Amino acid sequence: MKKITVAIAGNPNSGKTSIFNMVTGTRQQVGNYPGVTVEKKEGLYTYKDYKIRFVDLPGTYSLSPYSTEELVARRFIIENRPDVVVDVVDCSNIERNLYLATQLMEMNVPMVLAFNMSDIAKRNGLQFDIASLAELLEVEIVPTVGNRAEGKNKLLDAIVKTAQKGRVTREHRVHFGPEIETELASIEELVTGLEPGLGQKYGSRWLALKLLEQDSEIIDKVHSKELKEAALKSVKHIRGVFKDEPEMLIADRRYGYISGACQETIKTTVEARHSKSDMIDAIVTNPFLGLPIFLLLMYIVFQLTFTIGGYPMGWLAGLFAWSANAITSLWPADTAQWLRSLLVDGIIGGVGGVMVFLPNILLLFLAIAVLEDTGYMARAAFIMDRIMHKIGLHGKSFIPMLIGFGCTVPAIMATRILENKRNRFTTILVLPLMSCGAKLTIYTLIIPVFFSPTWRGPMLWLIYLIGIGLAVVCIRILRVSLFKGETTPFVMELPPYRMPTLKAISLHTWHRGWIYLKKAGTVILLISILLWVGMNYPKPKAESLKGLNSHQVRQKEISNSVVGRIGKFIEPAIKPLGFDWRIGTALIGATAAKEVFVSQMAIVYAAQDSGESHQSLSEKLRANYSPLVGFCVCLFCLIYAPCVVTVVMAKSEMNSWFWAGFQFFGLTVLAYVITLIVYQAGSLFAGY
């Protein structure tokens, strides 16, 4: 059995994911490329005598050094030297798709072209002379239909055949014209003489080509000053002759080569006509209908997520409650009570609290997958771009923000649709300001306590609006300070509308759901345990609990615990916000999950029977705090530190504890300042 590695490259929307799924089946591993947050998928497949490891490269249009995705793809090909690279080509749009292929050919990797979308190409009347084209490009070409898994064995055969042949020097290559070729030859000669090591690794012609293109990553690798200077001289020479950058000329020649190759081997039998896609676009991107249609679709997505998701969520919650009860009732009365409490309150309470959202999150991901795979998402970005642009982000950022009203965690994961790092980080950092579902539980506890029915709606609305307003302000500040830069040079392909397949969508959904589950099983488990310890230890002395009922015991325990002590310790700091140590304690507990605030308040106020707990808690709150304090609690909860799950997710998506910490503390400071102002000003006016 031989082991080989196969990298799958291709343009976005070429059907790369479908091909990857086709050859690997469902056994896939999802991770990240080292050091960046670009998703890396891998899968194993055994075919004939070969154990093939497939690696999905990010979808790119080229292999230039201008984007992380392209750098990641290029580095993988250079550093890991896959045995074969499969370039998935949308052959209904062949010329542009072959641009990437020419760059792969320049790297001299053993390559197979998957002519995907061959059904559409046929429908559009394109006829390929595959044999001649394969000979011309010196690669194996296999027509495929990714979504219907057609061409699988032929593709695998071609991969095996290419792997057996190994690296061979090509006879044909893109000819860049006499001027450029002369310069290339002279640089190539210098490379062999001055940097033999690099020449060996990258191939001297490729290295010379990159130096002519002034490829920053490659230039940095070159040590020889003489070589760099010679390359710069060549660049200047070419610039002088053609009045343009060598890089552009080289790109132009690549297209020239492609169109030459296509002219000889491709025939069009039908004239292009208006497609269905154009008709749909005429409606959904219509200046008047576009926005209402988009909002309606989003409304449907949310409705479905929360109504349908409500059922399984209820079952899961029931299951966790049932197991908690089962453990409690079956637990031997006087052995290791701490362990029972750890299991029930800490682990089931903490991890379970996160897991119950899984159905909602899966449904949300499902909806996103459908919108993405049909091609609608790109249109949504088109429609929202104008508004988002004014704020300083780009249209696609709107989608994660909208999801943020449901839950910040999937929203952060949804920022993967943003290619630009500045956009992505800015969006992630402000996402917690979109009030999530858990924060809503806090508002629904507090608001009715202090405000009359007529004011409740407007109050809630105001809180949400403040969040959005603050987000806009924060985005603007971030975009002129830490994430300065043009509002992304915005170019985005609008793929034709396609019917998504069930398999692709379920895989898509499952991958993301799995990431969420893994987080819940690992980091969140750990943090739940830590918080549980913090809220239960140290225990008060046994004699001080004599004669108290169980609620009073719990109250005493909390106030004596680490979290309770911290609450008291920070009381002087939060006093100017109108908060006492009880609120402080609940706020700390709520960093585990926002809805914990409510249960924490209930515990510290030793609310009576759980059935009436809300009733009595409300009364106690009314007796102890003013409406201004109530409002300030809502305000503070809206803004301050995101919950632990969000922090963990933000860390892993931004790949940096620094930014996750920046978000955590930044938002807390912001919350403090704003609540301070509101409380102090409010007290002054109202004379509290």
Added chain:
Amino acid sequence: MEQANLIPLSQITQGQTVKLVKINAGRGLRMRLASMGILPDVTITVVNNRHPGPFMISVKGTKVMLGRGMADKVLVQ
């Protein structure tokens, strides 16, 4: 010179087809456009030109959306 009759893409009305002549932008942006098939000498059809939102064009059978700022930098004939 012939520079005189160059017009920014953003001024082209919906439905018209033009030839791209020049892109006034940095290397990174020009290369990104080139990799998507948008480079001098290609023909561009303006599919959607809703003032003042983004811009939708069709190049070699693919629809591409351009920010309006960018459509100003693309000169056509």
